[in-house]
Amino acid sequence: MTGKGKFPGRRWWVVTAPRFLADEMLGRLARYLRMVGCDTTYVRGWPDDAIVARAREEGRILLTRDRALAARTPAAILLTGVDLPDQLRQLVHALPQVPREVAFVRCTLCNGDLLPVPADPDRPPRPERAGTPVFACASCGHRYWEGSHTSDVRRHLAAWIPGTAE
Numbered sequence: 001m002t003g004k005g006k007f008p009g010r011r012w013w014v015v016t017a018p019r020f021l022a023d024e025m026l027g028r029l030a031r032y033l034r035m036v037g038c039d040t041t042y043v044r045g046w047p048d049d050a051i052v053a054r055a056r057e058e059g060r061i062l063l064t065r066d067r068a069l070a071a072r073t074p075a076a077i078l079l080t081g082v083d084l085p086d087q088l089r090q091l092v093h094a095l096p097q098v099p100r101e102v103a104f105v106r107c108t109l110c111n112g113d114l115l116p117v118p119a120d121p122d123r124p125p126r127p128e129r130a131g132t133p134v135f136a137c138a139s140c141g142h143r144y145w146e147g148s149h150t151s152d153v154r155r156h157l158a159a160w161i162p163g164t165a166e
């Protein structure tokens, strides 16, 4: 892949990152996919027909642990792994273009777009965060920045997926 970096241009990710629809058994996976910049819708309590229809209408790849649901969806990846590391390994094996680097592009809570925001003069950053870019979700307003949480995610991805740099 090209154009890598800690804060790659948003356009690059939008064009290249696959778009997913994760079913309700894959909530943790959905959050990780958002952290690496994949537009990932997560649905809970939806009937199968509605899931299949939405994946098709929005051109999303369905991620599911349900064999029957995968079989009846045109673009689906069946993930049989029971835990998150297994599911991520299976997904990257099936779709090697899945990014494996933290990117401040999608909100992990609601999948909204993240946009860089100027420092808030009423909320000065803590000293250890001074100069750290801050991003805010255009939908829910949640703020994100580089920190111990993102380091943990990088460490996990490197440990779980062979060939991934920390």
Ligand SMILES: [Zn+2]
Pocket: 107, 108, 109, 110, 111, 112, 137, 138, 139, 140, 141, 142
């Ligand atoms: Zn949000």
